[in-house]
Amino acid sequence: YGILIGLLALPFFLIAGSASLLIAPVLMSASIAKFSDQTFKFTINSSSLELLWLPVPANVRKSIKPQITGTVKSIAEGIAGLITFLLVKIIALQYLSIISLASIAVWVFTAIRVKTGYVTQLQSAIAKRQIDFEELNVDVQDAAMVQTIEKTLSSEDEIQQLFALEIIEGLPLSSWKKSINRLFAEGSADVRKRILSMAWDEELILSNEDIIAAMKKDDAISAEAIMVVGRRKLATVLPDLEPLLTHEQEETRAAAAASILLIDKGATDQAKSILIEMLEGADESTQAIALNRLVDNNNILTQDKLISFLYNDGYLISNVALSIAEKRQNPELIPAIISNLSLPKTSLQARQSLKKFSTDLILESFQNLFSDPDLKRKLRLGIIRTLREYPNDDSINLLLTQLNREDQDVYNEVVDSLLAIARIHPIDEEKKEEIAQEIRAMAHKVYALNEAIHLTPEDENKFFLQDHLNNEIQNTLPTLLKLGVLHVPDTPIETYIHTVKSGDPAKLPFLLEFFENIFSKEEREIINPLIEPISLTERSEVGHSNFKDLPSSLDQELTDSAYSPNKWESVIALDYLLKSEKLDVMKKLDWENVPGSKANQELFARRIQKNGTNLDFIPSERFKLEAVELSMYSTLEKIIILKSVDLFKSIPAENLSRVAQITEEVQYDANEPIFAEGDYGDSLFIVVNGNVKIHKGEQELAMLGKGTCLGEMALLDDEPRSADATVTEDSVLFKIEQEGFYEVMGSQSDIMEGIIKLLTGRLRVANDKLMAK
Numbered sequence: 001y002g003i004l005i006g007l008l009a010l011p012f013f014l015i016a017g018s019a020s021l022l023i024a025p026v027l028m029s030a031s032i033a034k035f036s037d038q039t040f041k042f043t044i045n046s047s048s049l050e051l052l053w054l055p056v057p058a059n060v061r062k063s064i065k066p067q068i069t070g071t072v073k074s075i076a077e078g079i080a081g082l083i084t085f086l087l088v089k090i091i092a093l094q095y096l097s098i099i100s101l102a103s104i105a106v107w108v109f110t111a112i113r114v115k116t117g118y119v120t121q122l123q124s125a126i127a128k129r130q131i132d133f134e135e136l137n138v139d140v141q142d143a144a145m146v147q148t149i150e151k152t153l154s155s156e157d158e159i160q161q162l163f164a165l166e167i168i169e170g171l172p173l174s175s176w177k178k179s180i181n182r183l184f185a186e187g188s189a190d191v192r193k194r195i196l197s198m199a200w201d202e203e204l205i206l207s208n209e210d211i212i213a214a215m216k217k218d219d220a221i222s223a224e225a226i227m228v229v230g231r232r233k234l235a236t237v238l239p240d241l242e243p244l245l246t247h248e249q250e251e252t253r254a255a256a257a258a259s260i261l262l263i264d265k266g267a268t269d270q271a272k273s274i275l276i277e278m279l280e281g282a283d284e285s286t287q288a289i290a291l292n293r294l295v296d297n298n299n300i301l302t303q304d305k306l307i308s309f310l311y312n313d314g315y316l317i318s319n320v321a322l323s324i325a326e327k328r329q330n331p332e333l334i335p336a337i338i339s340n341l342s343l344p345k346t347s348l349q350a351r352q353s354l355k356k357f358s359t360d361l362i363l364e365s366f367q368n369l370f371s372d373p374d375l376k377r378k379l380r381l382g383i384i385r386t387l388r389e390y391p392n393d394d395s396i397n398l399l400l401t402q403l404n405r406e407d408q409d410v411y412n413e414v415v416d417s418l419l420a421i422a423r424i425h426p427i428d429e430e431k432k433e434e435i436a437q438e439i440r441a442m443a444h445k446v447y448a449l450n451e452a453i454h455l456t457p458e459d460e461n462k463f464f465l466q467d468h469l470n471n472e473i474q475n476t477l478p479t480l481l482k483l484g485v486l487h488v489p490d491t492p493i494e495t496y497i498h499t500v501k502s503g504d505p506a507k508l509p510f511l512l513e514f515f516e517n518i519f520s521k522e523e524r525e526i527i528n529p530l531i532e533p534i535s536l537t538e539r540s541e542v543g544h545s546n547f548k549d550l551p552s553s554l555d556q557e558l559t560d561s562a563y564s565p566n567k568w569e570s571v572i573a574l575d576y577l578l579k580s581e582k583l584d585v586m587k588k589l590d591w592e593n594v595p596g597s598k599a600n601q602e603l604f605a606r607r608i609q610k611n612g613t614n615l616d617f618i619p620s621e622r623f624k625l626e627a628v629e630l631s632m633y634s635t636l637e638k639i640i641i642l643k644s645v646d647l648f649k650s651i652p653a654e655n656l657s658r659v660a661q662i663t664e665e666v667q668y669d670a671n672e673p674i675f676a677e678g679d680y681g682d683s684l685f686i687v688v689n690g691n692v693k694i695h696k697g698e699q700e701l702a703m704l705g706k707g708t709c710l711g712e713m714a715l716l717d718d719e720p721r722s723a724d725a726t727v728t729e730d731s732v733l734f735k736i737e738q739e740g741f742y743e744v745m746g747s748q749s750d751i752m753e754g755i756i757k758l759l760t761g762r763l764r765v766a767n768d769k770l771m772a773k
Contacts, residue, residue, distance in 0.1 A: 007048045007111040011104045018104065022097035052118055119148060146175050153179040158188050165191070169198045173205045180205055189220035196221060200228040212237055223255035227293065230259030238266040245270055250289050254278060258293035261300075275300055284314045291320045295327055303332060310336035315345035322346065326353035334365050341382030344746075351386050363394050370401060377410070384413045391425035400434065405441060408475055415479045422489035435486055436523075442480040443526045447543035448550055449473050454536045455554040461579040463640065464572040464653055471652040474501070477530060484519050484527065491518065500531055508532070555585050563593045568654040571599040575636060578607055587617050596622050599635060599657070606634050632732070633688075635660045641734065644707040645686055650757060662740035666733050674710075674725040674733070681714020681721050682738045690731020695724050703728075716755070 056065075087096060152164035153176055161183060173180060184195045184206060192214070199205045211232065214225035226244070229237050244256035245267060257271035278290035279300065291309060294301040301324070309321035310333065318340055325333045326349075334357060340350035354362050366383050369375055384402060387395045399421075402414045418427070427435075453469050456462050478497045485491040496514065499507045511531070515524055529542040543550050551557050561573035574594075577586050594600065601623045608615055633641070638660035642648045648656055665688075668674065674685060677696060685692075687708050694702040694710065701723055704710055714721055727733075745752045 004111065004115040007115060008108060009048075011107045011111065015101060015104050018097040018100040022095070022101075052114065056121070150176060150179060153183065158191060161187065161191050162194060165194045165198065173199060173202060177205055181210070184210065184214075192221045193224055196224045196228060200231055203232075208232065208234060212240075216240065218252075223251045226252070226255040226259050227262075230262030233263050235263050235265050238263065242267050245274060250278065250286055254289045254293045258297065261297060272300065279305075284316050288316045288320045291317065291324065295324050303330065307333065307336045311339060315343060318343075318346045319349045322349040322353045326356050329356050331357065331361060334361065338365060338369065338383070339379065341386055342376060342378040343382075347382055347385070350382075351389060354386070355389070359390055359392070363390060363398065367398060370398065377407075381410060381413055384410070384417050388417045388420040391421040393425075393428065395421055396425075396427055396431065400431065403438060405445070408472070408479075412475065412479045415482050418486060419482050419489055419493075422486050426489070427486055432487060435483055436520075439480065439483045439523055440526070442476060442483060443523075443530070444547050444550075446473055446476050446480060446530055447526075447539070447547055449476070450530075450536065450539050451543055451550045452554070452557050454540045455551060455557065459580075461576055464636065465576050467643075467653045468569065468572055471654065480527065480530075484515075484523060488518060503533070505533065555582065558582070559585065559589065562589060565595065567595055567597040567599055568657060570595050570597065571603055571636070572653075574600060575603055578603070586615075591617075591619050591622065596624075602634060603636070632665050638663050638734065641686065641688060641707070645709045647684075647709050647712055647755060658744045659736065659741070662736060662744060664735045664737070666735045668727040668731045668733065670727060670729045670731075672727050674727065675721050676724050677721055679721045681711060681717075681719060684709060684711040684714075684736050684741075685725070686710075686734040686736075688732040688734055690733075691728045692731065692733075693726050693728050695726065697724075 084096070087099065091099075149164050149168060152160050155161060155164075168176060180195055180199065183191050187195070195206070196214075200211075211225055211228050212234070215222055215229055215237070217225075226241070229241065238260070241256050241260055241263075244252055245260075247253045247256065253274060257274040260266050260271040261268055261275075275290050275294065275297075278286050279294070281287060287309075291301065306321060306324060306328070309317055310325060312318050312321065322337060322340060325337050334354070337350050337353050340346035366387065369379070369383060380402070384399065387399055396418065399414050399418050402410065404410050404414075421427075449469050449472050453466060456465055456469075477500070481497055481500070482493055485493045496511055499511055508531070512528055515528065519527055526542070526546050529539055540550075558573045558577055561569045562577070564570050564573070574586075577583075604615055604618055604623055635657060639653050639656045642656050642659060642663070643651075643653060648659065666685075668690070674692065675681075687704055687706055687710070689706055692704045692708075692710060693700055694704065710725055711721070713719070745755070
């Protein structure tokens with residue numbers, strides 16, 4: 001029924017009941033009214049009222065709907081009952097029907113107005129893509145809905161057209177046949193492809209002649225039309241299909257071959273040979289094209305072959321294989337699908353494919369993988385993130401088993417996933433004690449880090465050590481706060497964390513007041529001092545009053561860090577020991593437990609060769625000291641210089657070590673050009689010493705000295721150099737190539753975030769200057 005009919009059904013029958021009671025005040029009349037109320041109130045009327053909420057934005061609906069359907073409705077029913085009770089005292093029962101009829105007339109008038117507003121709001125919601133598809137139930141007999149979708153299909157906006165097609169997918173399409181035919185003839189390539197995918201088997205919507213015409217156009221959707229010819233088994237088109245087996249475009253060739261195999265007539269051997277050759281070729285894009293056309297062909301693309309493609313190293317092939325696995329829905333494919341959760345470029349498609357299988361089956365597979373001691377860290381992280389999409393008690397239990405305090409990044413992901421689930425599915429009270437223990441454990445870690453900073457002398461040797469400890473605090477404290485709100489997950493904790501990081505003194509009192517209502521007294525005693533602007537000494541006193549096993553010896557902390565499997569933590573601890581000349585501590589180290597990393601090798605070799613320090617107590621064979629070739633600057637020295645540049649100063653030194661490894665030292669003689677205006681920008685430069693003149697011809701634009709960066713914009717936006725750059729004296733510059741820089745950015749989100757912050761900061765400054773004018 002249309003929305004208006006649904007809204008008017010109950011009042012119509014109530015009018016009949018009230019009128020009959022007024023005309024003939026007998027039991028039968030009252031029964032008709034009561035029957036109408038009970039029959040239509042909880043069926044047609046209730047469904048129509050639910051439908052009215054569809055175009056309302058989700059955030060508004062979430063906050064207002066419970067109040068209207070709960071509080072407001074109950075109050076209104078109570079007032080109506082009270083009024084009826086009072087009226088009965090002064091008016092004969094049958095004449096109450098007159099008041100009922102008047103009220104129903106207002107009801108009908110309101111329903112008509114609501115219907116008009118509903119249509120307007122629905123059109124707006126569709127235009128803005130605010131419809132929740134999980135709640136959408138399109139009725140093709142609802143004139144308002146059909147008209148709204150028709151209007152959206154007739155829009156000139158391609159995005160709106162695609163959105164409308166998405167809404168009606170899976171429905172009988174006859175109501176919109178003319179619009180669909182027009183869009184298939186005149187629409188964009190994406191719109192036409194979408195129509196083909198949803199109406200390929202509906203000959204009354206898209207005739208065979210339409211499909212054949214699209215196939216012969218030789219444009220962006222010809223290959224898809226060729227596939228539809230095969231699915232419809234249009235053998236009469238074979239004379240047109242077979243010549244396409246030698247088409248110059250691989251996409252057309254593969255589609256023609258797959259279509260002939262679907263028709264199962266004509267040059268099937270040649271078609272099969274073409275697809276097998278493409279599938280077994282060395283070119284990744286060619287393999288992906290062939291794969292894409294073999295979704296339903298189990299003879300060429302067997303189960304074993306599909307599994308091997310799912311494990312393929314190339315993300316292009318893996319994503320196509322995942323889309324095929326999503327359609328085949330064979331449980332044997334689950335382990336291979338899950339393996340793709342470890343890679344950012346395949347994880348999204350992998351999660352989508354897993355959604356086609358039962359939740360119990362997926363969670364069982366996750367549990368088995370978590371129990372595997374050889375599970376790779378990246379895959380573990382991928383599974384932890386994916387568990388957010390399965391909000392139930394089993395997922396919560398699985399996540400709690402993954403709270404690894406030795407790996408803070410994994411720990412952070414687990415807490416993020418727990419918070420995401422808790423916002424949909426509350427965490428049981430019985431888990432509260434376990435979470436309280438984790439809160440205390442994370443608080444202990446932060447106090448231990450603060451204590452290590454407190455123990456570190458204020459000297460020039462502290463740079464890397466203090467940067468590392470502060471970064472660990474910044475990495476742990478937000479997770480501590482998130483743990484504290486798991487029992488009230490709708491708390492906007494991300495906003496409060498941002499306030500903590502910004503250190504805004506004006507907002508801090510409000511934040512601490514908020515914590516009064518969230519954390520227990522014991523939790524506040526250990527959390528608040530970590531947020532309040534107090535000295536290290538005061539924080540140390542708070543830490544020692546709550547925890548009895550905080551660090552008490554810097555030498556012991558450095559020894560433990562030197563043994564750390566974290567290569568960065570190890571090298572900066574050893575670097576501090578060397579710079580502070582704590583050779584007595586180094587001599588006591590068990591060198592078999594010190595990582596033999598390249599960073600440690602370089603550190604010791606440079607110390608021996610450059611400083612002449614006697615390090616005979618270090619096993620030469622383990623660290624291959626004599627085989628290390630030294631550059632002008634060590635990796636650690638490069639990091640210090642990189643940290644002095646605006647582009648990198650907010651990025652933790654540990655992450656900058658990756659940038660340092662791709663940083664090349666370049667020496668220039670006086671008056672030697674670095675690049676010229678119009679050159680392709682494929683690298684950025686940092687002035688280590690010397691001076692660089694930025695100029696256009698003879699006109700000097702700027703003089704850049706030590707610690708300045710040039711060429712970063714060309715590196716990021718691929719545009720030609722906007723000016724000349726020439727050194728004015730003998731100089732040393734760091735050079736970072738675009739290719740290596742992009743690889744590092746892709747694997748280090750902190751670096752990408754730092755650069756985004758820098759660029760947005762520049763944009764804000766430029767905007768402020770513009771507004772000032």
